[in-house]
Amino acid sequence: MKRTVIVTLLILLSCSLVFATGAKEEPGTAAATTYKEEVVIGVQSRTSSTNPTSQTSVAHKIMFNLTHNGFVGYDERTKEILPELATEWKASSDLKTWTFTLRDDVYFHNGEKLTADDVLFTWEYGKNASNATVKSFWNGVESVKAIDDYHVELVLKAANIDLLHLLSNEYFAILNREAVTADATKGPDIGTGPYVNKEFFSGDYTLLERFDRYWGEAPVTKTLRFRYLPEGTARLAALENGEIDVCQAPNNTELDIIKANSDLVLNTWQTTALTFLALNTEDPILSDPNLRLAIAYAIKVQDVIDGAASGFAGTANGMWGYFQYGFFDDWKSVGQSSYETNLATAKEYMAKSKSPNGATLKFTAASAWTVNALQIIQDQLKALNITVEIEQVDAAGLSRKSVSGDYQVIIYSVTFTSAGSDAARIFTPGNSVNYARYNNARVNELFSLGASETDDAKRKAYYKEIQTIVHAECPYIPLYYANSGVAHSKVAEGAVYNTSGSHDYTYIKVAK
């Protein structure tokens, strides 16, 4: 009897052990995974507003993407325009009249249903927006007509083939008439996005809460907290510490710490921010293209990258975004060569220039790392007998100089959008970011032709010609695209990290 009891107990024990082992789920299986209610994202840049029509920076776009929607979205990886509040669109042959069909199942965070009247209101509101880019865009729209509740017609003052690209920017989000009329300050915070603005403490954090009547697929995470952690080392420590789940833009010099930590995942990429030298083409000395080309060929960009960006950057091979529509860099096919260091070529151009014996130039920068870059260039240009004087000002000072034309060479960065026409702002006269004060009648004409051209091949040909002209005249010297990245805990998934820095956290989830 005693033996039977012992044997029975042993069998039961064995069974329980087997079942206990069997009950253990493999990590990652859907049934076993539960997710944190709150995901915390550590960000480098401060946000100052929750109103999408007030700010255009990448840090703000990340938030607005979560709280608001526009007509369309944009997938950076596939380079496709995606439907958002508009399901269909149609342009007239002159590209001036655009008709959009709106979704009929969209609610704002205040419970109001989206109708064409909200688009009409957004246009009226946008024409007086505090942000000049937003204001300028909506003032470029001649009229907005609500055909019925779900059809709306936009008539532009000038043809624009890239209208959908423009509209995919988060700052052109659709606002709700009732919300803004009731509360002019907080009304614009109300959008149709998957998350609602819950708390905003500038300089500390922004808290977003899931919107249960969101028209798209519901996010898993209940709240998203964006913590402002400006110091890179502290931001990474917060990730290692488990205080945050995602660390945006870790210091490049600390990437090895992340790689060595098996609990963390690192994503890095070349950004879309192009750092370049702008040579003032209205300056008596620098109006000479031969001198500009001599400088371009004398600069060893890799040394600049090593010195100013600690080696974490990719060389730029043209003043047109590598990700941008119409990008061209096959210089040999058009009888040109890229601006790779070639001292012999540089000296040839120098000899042909109006300053064959050398020149003294003032280079202006606004930050410590750009001053580092200029110091390296200063040394390299000694080979051409060019003396470089470096002047450092702050961001506002540099901007003031660039607008007034009170400079010879400045070092700057610009982030292009994917639209080809976006490059017009640095090459055509009359606007503030044409840092080289460049003006070429043919280039202006080609941009104008490109904006109204529906034939893909023809438009690409226009853009190729622009790049060829600009490369030969050298108003700008492209330097590099800095690297950036995101580190996150290995149990975080679902976020979409874009090279522009405008990441999509809608479907981020972190396993408990």
Added chain:
Amino acid sequence: MLRYAIKRILLMIPVIIGVSFLIFFIMDLAPGDIVDIKLAEEALTFEEIEQLRETYGLNGSVFTRYFSYMVNFVQGDLGTSLVSGRPVLDSYLEKMPATIVLACASIFVSIMISIPLGVYAAMKRGTFADNASMVFSFLGLSIPNFWLGLMLIIVVALNVPGIPTGGFSKGIASVILPAITVGTGLTATLARTTRSSMLDVLSQDYLRTERAKGHKEIKVIMKYALRNALIPIITIAGGQFAVTLGGAVLTETVFSWPGVGRLIVDAVNSRDVPMAVGCIILKSITIGIVVLIVDLLYAVIDPRIKAQYGKRKRKQA
């Protein structure tokens, strides 16, 4: 005493006018304005730039703008931020709790280190312990705040559970590291002041009398010597507290502490004139009030000063 306090408060008016005038003009002299900052992010036509300057009221002379600012200020309107569009007073008050917490905690850390250190150094005057104490206190002053802050994050926050790397929303634990960072920086001056003040007091005859009465040395030091040495210590600590209330920019940056220091620096960098001028005026008022409170505290600590206030009152009567 009330009369004295009112007089001191009235004296703050010319200080405010002077400070606001100075800041307004310095910001006007600096190259660039808020429109230039916006241009760094946005592509605008030159017509739009002019319109924007008109909108922000930047086209008038600096005197006109200053006068119009002060007219609004007298009516209690500190203006609206050109960046966020929020009232300056709201933004400042929003940051004040974090600043007050950090200032109080930092002064607490500073006092907890410096006073025992200063007293000990004075008692052991001329010995190795005296020199070592002063070297230790100077370390706090010599080590850059941002470096100490980062080291504390790496060494403490990453190894001690419950100590966060920064932020203000994590409760009392979040103030520990920033307070140590700021507090140790304040230690050197306060410890040296404590030491020299104690040395003055320790050589006085009344202490010999107290010792002769058979009091324990610790009681003699703490009750009779330290209390009489407190006036200069309070002056220094009060001044440090007032300055810390104006913000600790580097520490606030390292620990992502949402205080007024960063608010002011951000406002200056972005040429947000109403925010910068408004915050600096409020900071001056805060410092003025704290210094006044410190002065009034003298009377509480030292009966001789209290008696002086009373004497003046009687004379005037």
